[in-house]
Amino acid sequence: xxxxxxxxxxxxxxxxxxxxxxxxxxxxxxxxxxxxxxxxxxxxxxxxxxxxxxxxxxxxxxxxxxxxxxxxxxxxxxxxxxxxxxxxxxxxxxxxxxxxxxxxxxxxxxxxxxxxxxxxxxxxxxxxxxxxxxxxxxxxxxxxxxxxxxxxxxxxxxxxxxxxxxxxxxxxxxxxxxxxxx
Amino acid sequence: xxxxxxxxxxxxxxxxxxxxxxxxxxxxxxxxxxxxxxxxxxxxxxxxxxxxxxxxxxxxxxxxxxxxxxxxxxxxxxxxxxxxxxxxxxxxxxxxxxxxxxxxxxxxxxxxxxxxxxxxxxxxxxxxxxxxxxxxxxxxxxxxxxxxxxxxxxxxxxxxxxxxxxxxxxxxxxxxxxxxxxxxxxxxxxxxxxxxxxxxxxxxxxxxxxxxxxxxxxxxxxxxxxxxxxxxxxxxxxxxxxxxxxxxxxxxxxxxxxxxxxxxxxxxxxxxxxxxxxxxxxxxxxxxxxxxxxxxxxxxxxxxxxxxxxxxxxxxxxxxxxxxxxxxxxxxxxxxxxxxxxxxxxxxxxxxxxxxxxxxxxxxxxxxxxxxxxxxxxxxxxxxxxxxxxxxxxxxxxxxxxxxxxxxxxxxxxxxxxxxxxxxxxxxxxxxx
Ligand code: SF4
Numbered sequence: 001x002x003x004x005x006x007x008x009x010x011x012x013x014x015x016x017x018x019x020x021x022x023x024x025x026x027x028x029x030x031x032x033x034x035x036x037x038x039x040x041x042x043x044x045x046x047x048x049x050x051x052x053x054x055x056x057x058x059x060x061x062x063x064x065x066x067x068x069x070x071x072x073x074x075x076x077x078x079x080x081x082x083x084x085x086x087x088x089x090x091x092x093x094x095x096x097x098x099x100x101x102x103x104x105x106x107x108x109x110x111x112x113x114x115x116x117x118x119x120x121x122x123x124x125x126x127x128x129x130x131x132x133x134x135x136x137x138x139x140x141x142x143x144x145x146x147x148x149x150x151x152x153x154x155x156x157x158x159x160x161x162x163x164x165x166x167x168x169x170x171x172x173x174x175x176x177x178x179x180x181x182x
Numbered sequence: 183x184x185x186x187x188x189x190x191x192x193x194x195x196x197x198x199x200x201x202x203x204x205x206x207x208x209x210x211x212x213x214x215x216x217x218x219x220x221x222x223x224x225x226x227x228x229x230x231x232x233x234x235x236x237x238x239x240x241x242x243x244x245x246x247x248x249x250x251x252x253x254x255x256x257x258x259x260x261x262x263x264x265x266x267x268x269x270x271x272x273x274x275x276x277x278x279x280x281x282x283x284x285x286x287x288x289x290x291x292x293x294x295x296x297x298x299x300x301x302x303x304x305x306x307x308x309x310x311x312x313x314x315x316x317x318x319x320x321x322x323x324x325x326x327x328x329x330x331x332x333x334x335x336x337x338x339x340x341x342x343x344x345x346x347x348x349x350x351x352x353x354x355x356x357x358x359x360x361x362x363x364x365x366x367x368x369x370x371x372x373x374x375x376x377x378x379x380x381x382x383x384x385x386x387x388x389x390x391x392x393x394x395x396x397x398x399x400x401x402x403x404x405x406x407x408x409x410x411x412x413x414x415x416x417x418x419x420x421x422x423x424x425x426x427x428x429x430x431x432x433x434x435x436x437x438x439x440x441x442x443x444x445x446x447x448x449x450x451x452x453x454x455x456x457x458x459x460x461x462x463x464x465x466x467x468x469x470x471x472x473x474x475x476x477x478x479x480x481x482x483x484x485x486x487x488x489x490x491x492x493x494x495x496x497x498x499x500x501x502x503x504x505x506x507x508x509x510x511x512x513x514x515x516x517x518x519x520x521x522x523x524x525x526x527x528x529x530x531x532x533x534x535x536x537x538x539x540x541x542x543x544x545x546x547x548x549x550x551x552x553x554x555x556x557x558x559x560x561x562x563x564x565x566x567x568x569x570x571x572x573x574x575x576x577x578x579x580x581x582x583x584x585x586x587x588x589x590x591x592x593x594x595x596x597x598x599x600x601x602x603x604x605x606x607x608x609x610x611x612x613x614x615x
Binding site: 015017019020023024025027028029030031032033047048049050073074077078079080081082083100102103104107108111112159160163168169170172173178179182 | 206208219220222223226227230231250251256258259261262265308309310311313325326327328329330333336337339341343375376379380406409411463464555556557558559577579580581582586
């Protein structure tokens with residue numbers, strides 16, 4: 001993975017739950033089947049309430065123009081559905097920046113490698129609006145608002161970093177000799 | 183070193199003498215549960231990573247329970263159950279509860295204990311966030327995603343972080359009208375939907391000890407709604423009796439040391455609890471029912487792994503007996519065993535099923551998750567329009583029970599029943615005097 005992720009941000013609030021990320025009626029789609037993976041992407045964040053006037057994926061489209069999602073606290077709360085990070089990844093999201101993540105969503109991001117979860121202290125989602133450009137520097141652990149140049153620190157990933165760097169739980173286990181190499 | 187019950191179970195499962203919160207360790211799973219929504223994806227990951235001819239790590243350890251999208255015309259849903267069937271056949275798995283034959287059971291979290299898959303001291307991973315339910319029987323149980331589940335399926339192991347524990351001690355006797363659902367809604371309301379993120383939530387005290395096994399399940403079921411990794415209650419004579427009546431397998435009981443370290447301890451007096459609801463659109467949007475009696479309702483829904491167990495229907499029937507509902511009231515037994523019991527268990531000579539029919543409830547549906555999570559548009563009880571629904575389920579996010587225009591209010595079976603009578607949110611104590 002490249003160390004810089006740069007793109008247009010899609011801004012949301014606190015407690016974005018998995019029913020808003022991918023509503024239950026689309027869960028019959030199986031993420032390991034390629035066409036259904038693509039379809040999951042087209043429904044990413046379709047469950048957001050109507051006060052979000054800009055859709056994450058334009059009507060009739062398959063991909064989003066926003067490669068970074070910027071939320072508040074407890075992003076991804078709710079169900080264990082891996083369809084959630086997968087639908088975001090399939091839509092073209094590369095990273096979610098939030099003040100905190102719900103545990104299973106965070107874990108599913110790491111396990112699937114679909115989107116990079118970036119935790120920050122600053123309430124970036126109150127400072128920028130949808131469409132503003134953001135740059136994430138993974139190596140230096142910073143997040144920058146491109147227009148103003150203002151930047152803030154992102155938190156260390158701790159022990160899961162090794163898993164991300166290995167490329168997910170399977171590669172991590174293979175590297176350590178726990179399971180046979182492919 | 184002093185440890186909590188969750189730490190002791192995980193240490194045991196990792197073959198270690200001691201573990202500390204924050205440590206990342208490989209633990210051995212006893213059971214992996216999956217269902218029709220996440221099972222096909224889990225199987226996809228398992229085959230992709232371990233090969234088409236790979237075998238699961240332990241046939242007895244994999245339990246597959248289709249329950250979410252069962253009674254629907256939706257083709258993709260049928261295809262998914264077929265994927266599970268093929269896998270079960272190919273792997274010769276003994277524990278599969280097929281909706282098409284007499285092995286059918288219903289909602290995974292009620293099926294697991296009923297069928298003896300839940301045993302104290304063990305480790306359960308499930309591809310469903312409400313897997314935390316099973317800590318009610320003194321085990322470590324938590325929800326995981328498909329990729330992790332595919333890994334467990336092949337290896338029987340998972341790398342996990344030891345959670346710090348938050349302890350909730352409730353002593354005393356709950357007032358009449360207050361039941362387990364009120365207790366957990368109050369706690370979530372107090373600490374917030376991220377109040378226990380990453381933590382184990384341990385429930386103790388004389389009021390918890392007095393609860394039935396099923397009521398303890400209701401409490402642990404919603405640990406995830408506070409962000410918890412697991413909910414847990416120490417096993418006691420009731421736990422052992424329940425488990426013994428369901429399985430002959432040996433198990434170990436673990437208990438927290440008196441001097442174990444907790445991240446936080448909350449103490450409650452049982453007498454101070456009142457019936458509460460969680461208003462839309464968050465499980466921590468808690469309010470006393472008596473302070474929300476102006477909320478008008480379109481329907482009442484009694485079902486799910488949280489509120490569709492036998493005791494939940496006994497509570498609802500106790501309140502509805504000899505009374506009439508004024509709004510559409512859905513009765514959704516969680517499992518076949520619960521559905522059968524509705525026709526057998528009686529109050530004052532009338533079965534629960536008779537009480538519901540005489541009260542004017544809609545005829546009970548076949549056991550499944552039904553409208554608890556919306557699902558395909560033809561799902562029984564789904565809120566397809568702007569309905570306001572009082573429900574014994576566990577989530578009230580926007581669109582959770584169907585349409586984005588609908589609203590779900592979380593409540594106990596007592597409150598859902600009392601509110602069904604009046605058509606407004608109603609404190610059940612008004613009928614329980
Ligand atoms: S009843 Fe509801 S919460 Fe429980 S497993 Fe089914 S969908 Fe999930």
